[in-house]
Amino acid sequence: MTIQFNDETFKDDYTFKNSKEALARFPFPFHEDSYMYSVNLEPHVTSRPGSVYEMGFDVDEHYVSEMRDRAEVLAQDPLRSQSLPHMTLAGWDFLELVMENKSKDYPDLFELHKDGNKWRWINKPLGIDDTFTFLDETTLPYGPLEYIGRQTQGDHVLLDQREDNLWADAGIVTTQADWSLDFDIGMNFFQWHAPVPLAAELGVFKRALKFLMNIQLGAPARRLNWTMTVNPLLDTSPENYAEWGIQKTEITPETIGSKQHLRVELQTLWRLPRSNALVFPIRCYLASFEDIATVPKWGRRLHRVVRDIPDELATYKGFIDNKPLMLDFLSKFDDGLPTSDGIWPDIETEPPLQK
Amino acid sequence: MSAGAEKIAVTVSEKVVLNDLVTRFQFKRTDGGSFPAFSGGAHTVIEMKDGDMTRLNPYSLMSNPLTPEFYEVSIRRDSEGRGGSMFMHDQVNVGDEMVLSYPVNLFSLDLRARKQLLIAGGIGITPFIAQIKQMSLMSGNFELHYSVRTKSLGSYVDDLTDQHPNNVHIYYDDQDQQIELEHLLSGQPLGTHVYVCGPKGMINWVRSTAESLGWPESSIHFEEFLAPQSGKPFSATLAKSNVTVDVGEHESLLEAIERAGVDAPYLCRGGACGQCETRVIEHDGDIKHHDHWLEDEERACGDKIMPCVSRFEGKTLVLDR
Structure with a gap:
């Protein structure tokens, strides 16, 4: 497998763009024409070659540019990467998990050579060739979580499991949908989910927590989550709200197709062996409305989902003010035809737009 | 799962x-x-x-x-x-x-602890052996208090005392040696976590003593796996699967369900983790609860059973499985 890496930006001039291939594998999050919370977790097993579900840690054309964006955010705000002292072992577990998966799944891009605890890690896309001692922090330029987090797309949170709860005690977070690691660090599962509307009443959190605490070694789980972002901005953080919040007021009927993005998170959960912690990778994929609308099924469905979503959710996800503008744009791609079940584009079988 | x-x-x-x-x-x-x-x-x-x-x-x-x-x-x-x-x-x-x-x-170390205080009785030493290996490699601060019946029945006593002479304390029942628990627990520095694995009586003794001395619940850890008990044979109907299973004298309800080819969730198989909790749709008789997962109120309701260790005596038992 050869990946052509894009040279692109996620801020200022926003040169981010999905190739045709990247759009075809975009993880569209709606499996039906409406949306409500559910504990939509499934085993994270290899499925659909070419899709984002094929590999444990997906690497795509945005890899090199995303890692550059992360390095810039960390240089401005080092608190985006934090690890409480008891989480170092979990950081090593995570480093091993990523290195083993990537070197197995992308042998032309990544290599891991082990000689006892002496490890050599080669990351060709980023030009890294490091030798270090596993479990010895002094042999890496950063702690293990930050070291591998700077080389892995997606945010990563390490969850300690104790007292029948999960605790967000470490993370590297620069591509987040408006939440702050510095604010949430040390919180438990119910505390960090407190701002989410409706779900607690539905009993979603209790069931989800029970499921997560029983995730076992070798049997990771996954789900998709989504929100809306104006401009292809990875770092929609509360810390920088003053800079990006205003952009939500700047879209017009002429620019909405290219500026408004559906932001999808592929969230996976893995039990870590030595620490008994969980790692929670949150991988962000962006696609513009106009790109999504080139897939007839997705265009129809996105219109129906946005039209029918409860106001509480549109408010929480931060797009209630732009909802009328979105519907004006999206309605052009909804001809009222039925759609097929499931998230996949079904280009060959779904009819083209009938208007 | x-x-x-x-x-x-x-x-x-x-x-x-x-x-x-x-x-x-x-x-x-x-x-x-x-x-x-x-x-x-x-x-x-x-x-x-x-x-x-x-x-x-x-x-x-x-x-x-x-x-x-x-x-x-x-x-x-x-x-x-x-x-x-x-x-x-x-x-x-x-x-x-x-x-x-x-x-x-289901019995992991709290890695925040400033000190780990391990209390073992008999075969309850086994989880601590792996924990001690882990802490030795990561320079963790620990102390083991290990109670055995006699010198000849003291599994791993020699290895442990050889390798960790300053951290391991052995107590022989036949020499009337007993852990001075109250003294031990009240002398620990702040940030210590206590772990106990052994017979039920020992676990209860450590838990209640620590609680009465004001230890926070979150600093007290215990592992108590129950082996499923034998009992009178009984039958259970699995409503979703539409089969009736006969549970033998030396078999658990969970094992009988699995023998019938019905996939049932489990983790610990010892009444501790809650994973196999199963809804009772109907019963005419006594559910013999042997787990330490269900609350007293839940047992009184009679609408849940933990099939890994619990049994039934009576006429009809219908499960949502």
């Missing part, structure tokens, strides 16, 4: 009789590969094919957890039990092929 969704084919590579009661088994991967690392306190579930019966018993792993080349468990012979330990002692030999589950930890 069943425990050990992921399994490992292994070959028995060592069988060492430690004393009259305890035998250690070492396993290597049949495919020659390496084992997953694990956290101290984790257990594996061993599949035992005993004639046409399959037993699944959990045992604490006691090999080096960080870079394991093999897995080891120590099994105490229980001649009063349902036969799993007797099967291991009498039937399993070096070279035999078996199946283990991936490790699961």
